[in-house]
Amino acid sequence: MLKNDLFLRAARGEATERTPVWLMRQAGRILPEYRALRGRLSGFKELVETPALAAEVTIQPIDALDVDAAIIFSDILVVPDAMGLPYEMVEARGPLFPNVIKSAADVEKLRIPDPEEGLGYVLEALRITKKALNGRVPLIGFAGAPWTILAYMVEGHGSKTFSKARGMLYREPALAHQLLAKITATTIAYLKAQVAAGAQVVQVFDSWAGILPPDHYREFSTRYITEITEALAPLVPVTVFAKGAWWAVEDFAATSCRTIGLDWNQDPAQVRLQAGNKTLQGNLDPCALYGTPEQVKAATETMLRKFAGGPHIANLGHGVYPDTNPDNVRVFVDTVKAWRG
Ligand SMILES: Cc1c2[nH]c(c1CCC(=O)O)Cc1[nH]c(c(CCC(=O)O)c1C)Cc1[nH]c(c(CCC(=O)O)c1C)Cc1[nH]c(c(C)c1CCC(=O)O)C2
Numbered sequence: 558m559l560k561n562d563l564f565l566r567a568a569r570g571e572a573t574e575r576t577p578v579w580l581m582r583q584a585g586r587i588l589p590e591y592r593a594l595r596g597r598l599s600g601f602k603e604l605v606e607t608p609a610l611a612a613e614v615t616i617q618p619i620d621a622l623d624v625d626a627a628i629i630f631s632d633i634l635v636v637p638d639a640m641g642l643p644y645e646m647v648e649a650r651g652p653l654f655p656n657v658i659k660s661a662a663d664v665e666k667l668r669i670p671d672p673e674e675g676l677g678y679v680l681e682a683l684r685i686t687k688k689a690l691n692g693r694v695p696l697i698g699f700a701g702a703p704w705t706i707l708a709y710m711v712e713g714h715g716s717k718t719f720s721k722a723r724g725m726l727y728r729e730p731a732l733a734h735q736l737l738a739k740i741t742a743t744t745i746a747y748l749k750a751q752v753a754a755g756a757q758v759v760q761v762f763d764s765w766a767g768i769l770p771p772d773h774y775r776e777f778s779t780r781y782i783t784e785i786t787e788a789l790a791p792l793v794p795v796t797v798f799a800k801g802a803w804w805a806v807e808d809f810a811a812t813s814c815r816t817i818g819l820d821w822n823q824d825p826a827q828v829r830l831q832a833g834n835k836t837l838q839g840n841l842d843p844c845a846l847y848g849t850p851e852q853v854k855a856a857t858e859t860m861l862r863k864f865a866g867g868p869h870i871a872n873l874g875h876g877v878y879p880d881t882n883p884d885n886v887r888v889f890v891d892t893v894k895a896w897r898g
Pocket residue numbers: 580581582583584585586595601628629630631632633634646650651652699715762764876
């Protein structure tokens with residue numbers, strides 16, 4: 558039994574007494590208790606791959622920020638790792654893949670792992686977290702969208718342009734589809750296993766959606782996200798967050814996803830008109846949290862007003878930036894909680 562099920566009800570499209578609130582990347586470097594724990598370990602991967610520690614870090618923002626949902630502490634890059642393409646997390650630089658996908662033979666070699674074997678550590682972290690939460694708030698599972706995962710597997714690291722990955726879509730579309738199909742199959746099995754392990758909502762992150770032209774996006778991303786939502790929607794509400802893909806809202810509205818995430822470039826009122834009865838999530842600019850507490854409160858209220866007229870889950874328009882003052886995050890959370898729109 559959940560003591561606070563506001564987020565889950567909003568994610569199902571049901572009416573709630575107030576707007577629920579959580580933040581993408583709430584479990585992480587904004588919290589001193591995260592940095593303290595992280596500092597004692599060999600690296601990011603040790604934290605991700607040690608279920609008891611991942612569970613501890615998942616619960617930190619519930620205690621520190623009093624948000625209405627927990628998101629399991631992990632990374633989208635555990636999926637390529639389990640498929641046979643390991644990543645490293647380089648301090649202050651970000652992810653790096655020592656090997657990348659270049660050819661049909663490389664795609665051929667990738668596994669579609671049994672989630673309990675290849676990703677058992679995430680599932681165990683979910684089970685521990687679920688138990689430790691003891692019904693305080695719902696638990697969110699997640700995965701990257703196949704396009705964003707392909708982008709890292711082909712590029713090998715973060716990039717402004719992801720030109721190798723985007724180049725593949727033009728040069729070798731059939732190979733890209735083979736890779737996307739394998740990632741999709743892995744992701745569906747993985748998300749289903751997350752639900753079996755305790756995830757009550759799942760979110761698909763398409764962080765690099767906005768760098769594709771809309772036609773390519775439909776061909777190489779929406780298609781696979783739709784497969785994932787069709788497979789998961791009978792089990793739990795599904796949220797799709799495709800950063801920068803303002804032109805994809807109507808396509809997502811036609812899928813069985815329940816919630817559409819907005820980045821800060823999108824206009825909630827306009828998305829409301831395009832999104833039918835979907836729940837909307839977002840979309841305060843993460844930089845709004847650099848203001849004074851009064852400015853944070855005003856910006857949050859302005860944002861809340863724009864989402865009037867349908868179910869809303871308050872969040873930022875992308876992950877919280879690591880140098881954000883947690884006190885301002887509290888102002889954001891408390892402002893949402895006090896709001897009666
Ligand atoms: C693109 C992407 C990644 N990972 C993720 C995405 C999609 C969301 C988005 O667009 O931000 C998803 C993610 N990564 C992490 C979470 C944890 C749960 C939460 O949201 O609180 C989630 C949901 C932890 C993390 N993932 C990472 C950290 C920081 C590393 C550290 O603590 O050492 C954390 C807390 C590392 C990471 N992981 C990734 C990058 C590019 C980086 C380096 C940049 C950075 O440092 O933020 C890949």
